[in-house]
Amino acid sequence: MENLLAARAQMAMSLAFHIIFASIGIAMPLLMVIAEGLWLKTKDETYLTLAKRWSKGTAIMFAVGAVSGTVLSFELGLLWPTFMAYAGPIIGMPFSLEGLAFFIEAIFLGIYLYGWNRVPKTVHWFAGMMVLLGGMLSGIFVVTANAWMNTPTGFQIEAGKAINIDPVAAMLNPSSFSQALHMTIAAFLAVGFAVAGIHAYFLRRDPHNAFHRKAFAIALSVGGFFAILQPISGDISAKRLAKHQPVKLAAMEAQWETERGAPIRIGGIPDEDNEVTRYAIEIPKALSFLTHFDINAEIKGLKEFPPEDRPPVAIVHYAFQIMVGCGFVMIIAGIIGGWLTWRRKGLPINSWYLRFITFCTPLGFIAIEAGWTVTEVGRQPWVIYNIMRTADAVTPMPHLIVPFIGFTVLYIFLSIIVVILLRRQIFIYE
Amino acid sequence: MFNLEYWIAGVMLISLIVYMLTGGADFGGGIWDLFATGRRAKDQREIITHALAPIWEANHVWLIVIVVLLFVAFPVAFATIGTALHIPLTLMLFGIVLRGTAFVFRTYDDQSETTHLRWSRLFAIASIITPIMLGVTLGAVASGTIHANVETGIVETDFISSWFALFPFAIGVFTLTLCALLAAVYLTLETDNPELQEDFRLRALITAICVGIMAGVSFLLSAEGAPSIRKGLGNSIWSMPFHLLTGAVAIWAIWAIWKRHYPLARVLVPIQVTLIIFGWGFAQFPYIVTPNLTFSNTAVSNSVLRPVLIIVVIGAVIVVPAFWYLYAVFKGRDDRDSDTTG
Ligand code: HDD
Ligand code: HEM
Ligand code: HEM
Numbered sequence: 120m121e122n123l124l125a126a127r128a129q130m131a132m133s134l135a136f137h138i139i140f141a142s143i144g145i146a147m148p149l150l151m152v153i154a155e156g157l158w159l160k161t162k163d164e165t166y167l168t169l170a171k172r173w174s175k176g177t178a179i180m181f182a183v184g185a186v187s188g189t190v191l192s193f194e195l196g197l198l199w200p201t202f203m204a205y206a207g208p209i210i211g212m213p214f215s216l217e218g219l220a221f222f223i224e225a226i227f228l229g230i231y232l233y234g235w236n237r238v239p240k241t242v243h244w245f246a247g248m249m250v251l252l253g254g255m256l257s258g259i260f261v262v263t264a265n266a267w268m269n270t271p272t273g274f275q276i277e278a279g280k281a282i283n284i285d286p287v288a289a290m291l292n293p294s295s296f297s298q299a300l301h302m303t304i305a306a307f308l309a310v311g312f313a314v315a316g317i318h319a320y321f322l323r324r325d326p327h328n329a330f331h332r333k334a335f336a337i338a339l340s341v342g343g344f345f346a347i348l349q350p351i352s353g354d355i356s357a358k359r360l361a362k363h364q365p366v367k368l369a370a371m372e373a374q375w376e377t378e379r380g381a382p383i384r385i386g387g388i389p390d391e392d393n394e395v396t397r398y399a400i401e402i403p404k405a406l407s408f409l410t411h412f413d414i415n416a417e418i419k420g421l422k423e424f425p426p427e428d429r430p431p432v433a434i435v436h437y438a439f440q441i442m443v444g445c446g447f448v449m450i451i452a453g454i455i456g457g458w459l460t461w462r463r464k465g466l467p468i469n470s471w472y473l474r475f476i477t478f479c480t481p482l483g484f485i486a487i488e489a490g491w492t493v494t495e496v497g498r499q500p501w502v503i504y505n506i507m508r509t510a511d512a513v514t515p516m517p518h519l520i521v522p523f524i525g526f527t528v529l530y531i532f533l534s535i536i537v538v539i540l541l542r543r544q545i546f547i548y549e
Numbered sequence: 550m551f552n553l554e555y556w557i558a559g560v561m562l563i564s565l566i567v568y569m570l571t572g573g574a575d576f577g578g579g580i581w582d583l584f585a586t587g588r589r590a591k592d593q594r595e596i597i598t599h600a601l602a603p604i605w606e607a608n609h610v611w612l613i614v615i616v617v618l619l620f621v622a623f624p625v626a627f628a629t630i631g632t633a634l635h636i637p638l639t640l641m642l643f644g645i646v647l648r649g650t651a652f653v654f655r656t657y658d659d660q661s662e663t664t665h666l667r668w669s670r671l672f673a674i675a676s677i678i679t680p681i682m683l684g685v686t687l688g689a690v691a692s693g694t695i696h697a698n699v700e701t702g703i704v705e706t707d708f709i710s711s712w713f714a715l716f717p718f719a720i721g722v723f724t725l726t727l728c729a730l731l732a733a734v735y736l737t738l739e740t741d742n743p744e745l746q747e748d749f750r751l752r753a754l755i756t757a758i759c760v761g762i763m764a765g766v767s768f769l770l771s772a773e774g775a776p777s778i779r780k781g782l783g784n785s786i787w788s789m790p791f792h793l794l795t796g797a798v799a800i801w802a803i804w805a806i807w808k809r810h811y812p813l814a815r816v817l818v819p820i821q822v823t824l825i826i827f828g829w830g831f832a833q834f835p836y837i838v839t840p841n842l843t844f845s846n847t848a849v850s851n852s853v854l855r856p857v858l859i860i861v862v863i864g865a866v867i868v869v870p871a872f873w874y875l876y877a878v879f880k881g882r883d884d885r886d887s888d889t890t891g
Contacts, residue, residue, distance in 0.1 A: 175657065178653060178656075178657070179653055179654070179657055181606065182606065182649050182650055182652070182653040183649075183650055183653075185606050185609065185649060186645055186646040186648075186649040186650060187646065188613075189609070189612065189613060189642070189645055189646075190642045190645070190646060192613055192616050192617065193616060193631070193638055193642055194642075195620065195631075196616075196620060196627045196628060196630065196631025196632075197631045197635050197638060197639065200627070200628035200629075200631045200632045201628065203620050203624055203627055203628055203631070204624045204625050204627070204628035205624070206624075207620040207621055207624035207627060207849075208621055208622070208624055208849040208850075208853040209853075211617070211620065211621025211622070211853060211857060212621075212856055212857070212860075214617045214620075214621060215617055215618070215621060215856075215857050215860045215861075216860060217617075218610065218613055218614050218617050218864070219860065219863070219864040219867065219868070221610045221613060222607065222610050222864070222867075222868045222871070222872075223867065223868075223871065225606040225607040225609070225610050226607045226868070226871045226872060226874075226875050227871070228606060228607075229603035229604055229606065229607055229875055229879070230603070230874070230875060230878060232603070233602055233603035233879065234603070234878055234879075237878050237879070238878055282850075283852070284849070284850060284852055284853050285852065286852070286853055286856055286857075287856065514631070514632055514635065515632065515703075516632060516635045516708060517708075522635075522639050525639070525643070529643065529646060529647075533646070533650055536650070536654055536658075539658075540654060540657050540658060543657070543658070543659065544657065
């Protein structure tokens with residue numbers, strides 16, 4: 120394997136692994152503080168049991184999230200020293216703030232997980248809120264760093280070096296708001312559905328179990344609520360792409376020709392040699408409308424850009440389809456859930472619906488992985504869009520295949536153990 | 550002295566000290582888990598677990614602070630270190646991942662003797678690899694063998710010779726002994742059982758002597774292995790009184806452990822470690838990577854450093870009381886009987 124490819128593979132694998140645990144670190148605290156808050160309010164012990172059992176699973180996830188994140192912060196220098204020598208100071212602001220958020224999160228997590236019998240009830244709940252805040256801020260800050268790679272601002276270039284650095288402007292670059300919003304919602308949405316799916320599975324066997332009913336209600340409300348918000352924030356992202364990264368948008372939609380009234384393509388096979396996309400279902404003029412609120416707006420096609428500046432079209436296109444597809448299934452699940460609740464004036468535990476929610480368990484995480492593939496692969500061949508090519512950022516270190524295989528084996532091993540341990544946590548009480 | 554980059558360098562040095570005193574002691578806990586012996590081996594392991602569980606994740610963040618400050622303020626140095634020391638850093642990362650995960654998995658896996666022991670072994674071995682590799686990295690940075698281009702951070706290196714040498718490994722082992730000493734001393738106060746206290750007292754005494762030996766060995770090796778540091782350590786005006794002070798504190802600490810004045814030892818040993826790291830920091834100053842990269846010639850502009858320092862100050866205002874509360878909750882009281890995992 121070529122060195123650059125190995126470095127990219129290692130980075131992608133490490134991030135794909137970390138993001139799962141990071142999302143759980145953002146969203147599980149919300150579920151826990153809701154459950155614990157309901158316990159404080161209603162004095163119903165079931166809610167306390169729920170908060171405690173969720174916190175056990177979360178303890179495992181947090182540890183994996185923290186160590187895999189540490190790996191990432193070193194890997195930035197181990198794999199991309201040139202990129203970091205250039206970008207480190209510019210995107211340093213969010214990373215410094217992120218360090219602060221980690222402290223808040225890790226300190227209060229210790230109090231939350233181990234302090235059930237040691238601190239007053241309200242302090243304990245407050246600690247949970249601080250973990251939630253710390254997790255959300257960690258995610259938001261690091262995503263603004265990634266957003267800067269998409270729309271670099273806040274500096275000038277002179278003789279190949281960055282000067283007049285304005286770290287605040289870099290952090291508040293044009294992509295930050297939409298990406299951070301979309302990512303934060305994605306975390307709540309994915310975790311909400313994953314947790315709801317697990318409890319739906321048990322409710323099918325035991326529909327009257329008070330514990331699972333309460334868990335299901337909380338998780339599904341969170342997941343369903345954010346599912347409905349997500350396409351709105353996705354649309355904000357797409358509008359921003361149309362303005363700032365048209366080539367990525369063109370790859371997502373497999374749009375070769377520059378066109379007025381461009382369609383949205385569902386499925387299809389992008390043929391990169393002949394520069395056409397075949398067999399797609401087209402929704403006429405929808406893309407122009409969604410990105411510009413004008414059915415005849417012009418959308419730039421891939422042919423506007425020289426081939427060496429285009430990302431791999433098929434990967435980006437398929438990844439985008441997967442993300443949006445998963446999103447729509449979950450929106451439907453959320454809407455049906457709301458409707459059933461209203462109709463039944465109670466929990467939507469029709470057995471077909473529970474089966475549907477069980478099916479949704481992994482969808483949010485699949486969408487997160489796909490979404491990041493869109494963002495990252497869609498930015499290629501650039502590591503900093505229009506400024507530095509990925510190929511120029513990689514370390515001269517030879518044999519990168521070795522650490523890549525090493526980390527891959529390590530992470531596969533960890534994934535297996537995490538699954539086994541979670542199964543035990545979940546089934547042990549059944 | 551009032552250049553902003555020196556303030557950042559100071560914050561990094563303090564973070565490193567705090568990391569050693571807290572996170573380093575967590576690694577030391579892993580070492581004593583491996584060497585848990587005798588009738589009370591199981592109890593020793595239990596105390597270690599109990600002491601670490603609520604705090605290790607927070608302690609670990611200090612390392613991230615150091616890395617982030619390095620790449621924000623001294624990006625060229627970060628690039629250089631990441632390139633030339635790719636191998637020991639990667640090994641350290643493996644250690645970090647395995648240490649943290651094995652520790653948690655042990656708590657949540659089935660509690661049979663064999664499973665528990667298997668995770669303990671992994672936790673312990675990772676707790677040994679990580680501080681050694683951290684020390685090797687610091688030793689290599691000090692050794693003067695990493696010749697980097699100041700402008701680009703590009704470094705001529707075979708990726709091995711600058712760290713695979715006697716001096717860096719001596720620093721690695723030195724770091725390991727410091728972690729073990731800190732942990733042993735802290736652990737004497739984590740239990741009320743006099744027999745267990747004796748166990749950790751003995752361990753503290755042995756490691757205190759090892760620390761002394763490794764300090765001497767490192768100093769001798771530095772003549773060949775890190776000449777510019779040796780100059781800093783040996784020749785300047787402040788060095789002699791500083792060494793005497795460090796030595797005096799070390800001997801006082803051994804006396805305190807010997808006499809079973811554990812609360813005193815718990816104060817003196819961290820002071821000793823702090824002095825050692827300070828000594829090294831001042832000896833290396835103004836170099837960040839000897840012999841080419843200094844704090845000044847790799848620092849970025851003040852427009853970047855100023856906001857970072859502001860964040861550090863705000864952060865300190867938030868983080869210090871929060872840490873204080875965390876330790877007060879878990880280290881201040883004696884009721885160690887309560888349910889640990891909720
Ligand atoms: C639960 C996960 C999830 C779901 C259901 C969706 N997304 Fe998404 N999407 C993400 C999770 C995600 C993500 C993983 O979080 C990304 C990667 C980078 C980012 O900021 O968010 C992302 C990126 C991303 C981008 C690229 C942004 C960039 O390159 O900077 C666009 C245009 C969209 N999304 C649009 C949508 C639309 C129109 C959706 C309609 C339903 C949608 N997403 C559902
Ligand atoms: C602050 C956040 C991030 C930074 C600084 C970052 C940085 C990088 C860098 C330097 C590369 C290598 C160059 C390249 O191949 O593009 C890369 C690649 C990649 N990253 Fe990101 N990344 C971030 C977030 C993420 C996240 C959260 C994910 C998803 C889980 C992700 C997925 C990927 C993928 C899939 C690649 C490989 C792209 C390819 O092989 O074409 N990134 N990232
Ligand atoms: C290059 C990219 C990234 C780097 C260098 C990085 C770094 C880190 C580090 C060092 C930690 C451990 C903190 C601790 O010890 O508690 C961590 C945890 C975390 N990261 Fe990342 N991260 C990256 C990408 C992301 C992304 C894209 C997200 C967005 C969702 C994210 C969200 C989080 C969260 C919420 C946590 C805390 C949760 C936990 O500890 O499991 N990170 N990250």
